[in-house]
Amino acid sequence: MVNIYLVRHGKTMFNTIGRAQGWSDTPLTAAGELGIIELGLGFKEKGIKFDRAYSSDSGRTIQTMGFILSNSDNEGIPYKFDKRIREWCFGSFDGGYDGELFDGVLPRIFAENGMINGSFPEDEQIANAIYAVDTAGWAETWEQLSGRILEGFSDIAEESVAAGAKNIVIVSHGMTIGSFVKLVRPELPRPHGLDNGSVTHLTYENGQFTVGEIGDMSYRALGSEKLKEK
Template sequence: MAKTTLYIARHGKTMFNTIGRAQGWSDTPLTAAGERGIQELGVGLKSFDLTFKEAFSSDSGRTLQTMEILLHELGQTEIPYTRDKRIREWCFGSLDGGYDAELFMGVLPRIFGTETEFRNLTYEEMATGIYEADTAGWAQPWEVLKNRILSGFTDIAQKIESQGGGNALVVCHGMTISTLVYLIAPEIPKQSLDNGSITVLTYDNGQFTVEIVGDMSYRARGAEVLDGKI
């Protein structure tokens, strides 16, 4: 049986990413620069002769747009493709669409105390703070959030494993990927994931292993190919 490997891409840069707004379950399309970045990623993945058994994304428009570009550049538009709402981004509820700075440097510090630096908060604390601050009642408590993310990715891995293993291409969201990494390997330091970065997980005997987080080398390689440098 081949090894089961998930190549998890963060979607391309969107309008909200560009102007620093929290996107969550709201949505904006990729910008021209965002589309170019995902084109680079697809070309880069193809240049390493990577092929994928199946594709998976959240049901958000920005991940669908990203996957369409990737599969086109890979020349693999005919592989099975599943949309799964469990691997959506965190929902910020009434805070969706607000500026990142207000959420992470205003709202959360006010909840936990003015001296609190949001970067020092655990994912559980951040989820609790967002849940408490959300006046619409849409944000998910930590237990619901972590369970939906972990179950979504576990089902993807088990599906590929049941078919004899191989590579799966997954497109989702920055905080979703970071949360998944934390749940698997909490010792790995938190980091901000760039649009079009790749995080690689392997799955064997019911266990995930984090191989690499936020790899930008595929995009860099694709940019060189598109620019005619290699």
């Protein structure tokens, strides 16, 4: 069995000013770096030793992983990038303000197509609506998006099993993590608003993912306390 610590990257410049990041990228802010230092120290305090590390190929996840490994005494372990666990691609809306897309364009598309029923739209509806209005032709259909997310995480888990890993850390993105949890556990509510530096716990055994605590902030809280003691 593989224990998976799935982390949302640290807070970035675009996160701070409310822009849709997607496949575009900005670095962690000073506050974002501090939050991930706390996370690494929390892992260290719990004595968690990782056998392998994985992240998307986005700069913000790579930067986050560096802070995690150096502050948790896990430097030097095998580490790979995988573009399949990138954030959703927002196409021509990448880098635009969140409100412009999520409070403006998408609700209008849903209303025009009779898709508003009082509940939060499903990922499939959101992805296909973004695909429909993307003028650049970069956005993904839900079939493409869900396929690469599930394939990416599944291949990472299988590779870790083959390597005999017991504990792995993965750094990915808020919407991608939420989609992945819903894909492997469709009966659960879809996680929204995962905090930067939060940890979602999973295990993988016999080809199946089990989802534990989602969006756990206890490691960051523990690391914050250790910093105050210095």
